[in-house]
Amino acid sequence: MTVKIFDTPDVQDFLKTIAGFDQAGGNERAKQIMHRLLSDLFKLIDDFDVTPEEYWSAVSLLNALGGQTQFGLLSPGLGFDHFLDMRQDAIDAEAKRTGGTPRTIEGPLYVAGAPEAEGFARMDDGQDPDGETMWLTGQVRDVDGTPVAGAKVEIWHANSRGGYSFFDPTQSEYNLRRTIVTDADGRYTARSIIPSGYGVPEGAPTDVVLKSLGRHGERPAHIHYFISAPGHQHLTTQINLAGDPYTWDDFAFATREELVVPANRIEDQGEIARRELDGPFA
Template sequence: MADTERAASTTSEQITAEVLAAVGNTGDERARVVLTALIRHAHDFAREVRLQPDELLAAADFLRRCGDISDEARHEFILLSDVLGITMVVDTLAADVPDGALETSVLGPFYRAGSPLEPHGANISRGGSVDGEPARIHGRVLDLHGEPIAGAELDVWGTNANGLYENVDPLQPDYNLRGRFRTDESGAYDLWTVKPVSYPIPDDGPVGELLRVTNRHNMRPAHFHVIASAENHRTIVTELYSDDDEYLWSDAVFGVKSSLVVHYERIEDPRRLAEVGSAEPYWELRHDFVLTPGERAGVSFTTGRESAGR
């Protein structure tokens, strides 16, 4: 073949077109939409940054190592989604709520399903004084019209004073600082826990490397996890953030929203201590949750408890 008759070189755009055509017959419509958009954006990304072969291999190795470090109690891929802000974008899009209603925040990689169902006013601090400073959290669950929702469930969890969740700390009692509470006929809930503290997310794996490369810290502001659900109302996964925390507006996983910032009041007045039968000062948070109409749904992700011998 003469030089003038040589075949034209294949372009990256041609490869993209071939790949899109290959998935064009995907039977599931939603899968076809997601895969088509993923391929198109990923290929455009590679062209925009002129991704190099060694960089692609490094990315593949990064993802492999995310899998290697993950186990029943730790999910590095969820942590990665969190620190890249993808989790918050997806959650916010999925739960477009009206002003004044409960907004979403991150589930995080430490949720553990099956917490004990506790009675009104129960204390989920099972580790004693080492868990942290006692805190009472109470209020009501309401609908958009301000009417109480009886039988609503709040699935709650948090860390101890060391910033550790019980499923990754074998020294804590089983299901420590976790519990489920249901509202009474007036929509009220009442529980005791400990005041949240800020803590570092795990940085001994690939996600930690990413944070260091981007010159970011690995701290989460003090927060209290809640999954609020009720019949005929949308289930909301969220967190309440303490307004006195230094990391409030630099959260490593971008979970803070203004409506979720709350104030804990320090209770030291002997009369108020006597009202709740407390012999020591405690923190109090009064907070109402406003739910929107919709479908009640479960949370499919859960971690396990790390064994003491790990």
Template sequence: MDVSFVKTPEIQQLLDRAAGVNESGGNPRFKAIMRDLFQSIMELIVRHDISESEFWLAMKFLADGAGEIGLIVPGTGIEHFLDLYMDAKDAEAGLTGGTPRTIEGPLYVAGAPLVEGNVNLSTDPDEGTQVLHMTGAVTGPDGEPVQNAILHVWHANSQGWYSHFDPTGEQTPFNNRRRIKLGADGRYAFHSHQPSGYSVPPQGATDQLMQALGRHGNRPAHVHFFIEAPGYRTLTTQINFGDDPFAADDFAFGTREGLLPVPNRQGDAAYIAFDFQLQRAHDAADEGFSARSRAEAQPAVENA
């Protein structure tokens, strides 16, 4: 049997009813999206002759793996696809340049201390790690310093754990997380205990999926950023350490050209100089964050 079965009147009527196409209530765009989704699933079942048992095993995987959806989405390339799609829409609109966007990941926490100056991100000790020193400037499309910018930065510790998500419970709140208020020159500087790469939770849903695909679940050492400023488009990006073994083979597809600086390692220190370039906002929505659900903790106040 081929997918033409899905085009039969009986199945098409089923799709219309399931999506509420002929109902007066509801959202028309949402109905169209859901109808297309339902039809795609039905066509997938026919094309690959998916059995009833296989279907319900897939539903069980999705239900059991709901807690790892923030890893499954980047691991399947969908989050990177969203970046590529937004890039293509920008290019179509004639918007080019600026630091590349890349995946956010699931581990941002709102409410980090807002600080100024050369900031120490690390509250906790992390023995045996190099100290990462990162400096640079935030400019606009014409090279102008971006004033009143806030740079959100967060990364893992040397064990690959993020504060607020560390199963050992050993990290204090907002360890390796800060919001940095930049001055009129648009320059930033911070130092911290260098992060390590990590893998997805062993035997978890994402690990099971990667094994079934014959893939690994490793991420290189990296640092995440949001940069927001009045009049500019908020940037979501991250840098992967260019000398990490997984720098060019990130399971989450976070690696992008222009986001792979190689640290200058000197003794117990590692230095990265990296400049960010923002695009101008075209409306208020450009200055905001996406509607993605994010963790939030009690705001903290701290001196630099």
């Protein structure tokens, strides 16, 4: 036997009271949003006949997520981050802000305050025994194609085991995190190591949620970017290294066709030696 009480005056009045509708203080937008959120959840409990046991197990899961600061990790897995980007894309399209590299999600692993360099930076600390050297070079251009000198390029990525400094205690501070200011031609170069894909920690609360949906928590190998310059819109994006089995099966839904880039293996021993000696390379 099931009961449905959501539409009763008692429940509807109760929702207004909880959301502070009869109180003078507080914030009007907070009241409206909380009222809608609780209404939707109360209705869900009614519609699905959610049991007290199910409700308290959800509370326990939320506590575990919060206790391990994993709301920010589950969020892209539940598509919120990408949905916010889809909305931002629509806002840009409406304002006729078109062209340029597409945005994609920031993710939960950015850390401010990375070392800053002009034109070139070495990003890795040389401590990853499986780290294979990667040269990363690019040019910041405005939507008309004009190079932007002095643009800030913030780059962060995982190591050969898919771990990020600050979150992976085995890595040194700011390993694989740098801010590079573009040169007179708008160019930047980084020497780093090839990142591996990221996987949500096995058994973590985020993993429990994904498993309950029959989903995995894997991301393809990727490199995060913030690009900023005075007078220009900030860009948050990533590139994906082509050929990863998870390129089109990213648990965080961040892949975009234009952001999948091939990596070319440098075989020429002379060029390898020259790069080792000279660092940046015109």
